[in-house]
Amino acid sequence: MGSRHPDSATVFVSFGSRFDKTPWFVAQRRLVALVSPEGPPHSAAMSDGASRPVVVWLVLAAAMVFIMAVIGAITRLTESGLSMVEWRPLIGALPPLSEADWQRLFAEYRATPEFRKLNAWMQLDDFKTIFWWEYIHRLWGRLIGLVFALPLAWFWWRDRLPSWLKPWLLLALALGGLQGIVGWWMVASGLVDAPHVSHYRLAAHLGLAVLVYGLLLALAERLVPAPLLPASRGLRRMSASLIAFAFVVILSGALVAGLDAGLVYDTFPLMGGQWIPDEVRLADDVGTFLSTPAAVQFLHRWLAKLLALGIFVFWGMARRESLAPAQRIPLDVLAAMAAVQVGLGILTLLFHVPVSLATAHQAGALILFGLLVWCAGRLRRL
Numbered sequence: 001m002g003s004r005h006p007d008s009a010t011v012f013v014s015f016g017s018r019f020d021k022t023p024w025f026v027a028q029r030r031l032v033a034l035v036s037p038e039g040p041p042h043s044a045a046m047s048d049g050a051s052r053p054v055v056v057w058l059v060l061a062a063a064m065v066f067i068m069a070v071i072g073a074i075t076r077l078t079e080s081g082l083s084m085v086e087w088r089p090l091i092g093a094l095p096p097l098s099e100a101d102w103q104r105l106f107a108e109y110r111a112t113p114e115f116r117k118l119n120a121w122m123q124l125d126d127f128k129t130i131f132w133w134e135y136i137h138r139l140w141g142r143l144i145g146l147v148f149a150l151p152l153a154w155f156w157w158r159d160r161l162p163s164w165l166k167p168w169l170l171l172a173l174a175l176g177g178l179q180g181i182v183g184w185w186m187v188a189s190g191l192v193d194a195p196h197v198s199h200y201r202l203a204a205h206l207g208l209a210v211l212v213y214g215l216l217l218a219l220a221e222r223l224v225p226a227p228l229l230p231a232s233r234g235l236r237r238m239s240a241s242l243i244a245f246a247f248v249v250i251l252s253g254a255l256v257a258g259l260d261a262g263l264v265y266d267t268f269p270l271m272g273g274q275w276i277p278d279e280v281r282l283a284d285d286v287g288t289f290l291s292t293p294a295a296v297q298f299l300h301r302w303l304a305k306l307l308a309l310g311i312f313v314f315w316g317m318a319r320r321e322s323l324a325p326a327q328r329i330p331l332d333v334l335a336a337m338a339a340v341q342v343g344l345g346i347l348t349l350l351f352h353v354p355v356s357l358a359t360a361h362q363a364g365a366l367i368l369f370g371l372l373v374w375c376a377g378r379l380r381r382l
């Protein structure tokens, strides 16, 4: 099994002339590659010893993390997240099976500040509804763990993994395990006096999910063969910066969600008739700023708009370079997605954060982040 780093194996490395980059030449190379018995000569994937099942597995795991984030958004938006008072990571997979189980869980919930201060009107049936969302969220988390760990052990045992990939897979596994703990750490913050989870912990939970998802997609991208053309240094640097910046925007979005800050101003582009609302001026230190709903909404709006602008500039720069379709297509989709995501954010705000739009907005954030990761991979140094 080879252990070469994929960079060294990837695609269309040495083109001397401008002719090499013409669409005709690229198409011709792809055709030759397709019909050649060895498959694409520039394929990082197969020459590195990884196989198609490994790619399918990584993409499946990333898709499951994406679905997890969507379920997580619904759990939060339906205010279901604090309905399960216990954390039993190994034995807690079974749902309540008898009336006695339900009564016991409902009694535990009735002792929480959320029930006492906000949901004292709830009957057992109301409790069951919020319980199921949190239950599905946790069950899905366990399923991701299995879908990731079992094939990992199998591929490892069958020697199907290139050696460069192994530490990254172990890192993904460790981050996934950590996510379960961070999830509980977040829930625990809402089971004491105040019936709300800490918005910082919510941001840590979402941030970690985004990291795992981005890592899985980045690894899958490395293994999917495609003819690529060299991108300029500026473009490569910009793609890396945009990933980091998008991560910050996502964290700021989680702060908005965690403080229910989407409800404080429901106008766009002004906030209560002002470009800079008074709350922003009054928050004179970072801690106060990040705990003031209006200030956090202000921060998220402007960071998000800056990100979208950055993506459009990046896309415009990329259009001036000669790139292969496998690079150009995700870049075009990325630019379109940036516009869609800003639109979803604005609609979420204008319509007072309905579950449907806010969930779509959270899903959009992950799609945008995934596209950025994919584009950065496709523009890597050849």
Ligand code: HEM
Pocket (backbone or CB within 6 Å): 073, 076, 077, 206, 246, 249, 250, 251, 252, 253, 254, 255, 256, 257, 258, 260, 261, 262, 263, 268, 300, 301, 304, 305, 307, 308, 338, 341, 342, 343, 344, 345, 346, 348, 349, 353, 358, 359, 361, 362, 364, 365, 368
């Ligand atoms: C590139 C653009 C954007 C990205 C990547 C992004 C990302 C996010 C993320 C990850 C969340 C957290 C969702 C959750 O935890 O449930 C969020 C929440 C939110 N965002 Fe954005 N956002 C963007 C643009 C915008 C814009 C332009 C606006 C409005 C002007 C906006 C308004 C909101 C609101 C109101 C929430 C809170 C929704 C809730 O409570 O669930 N976003 N955003």
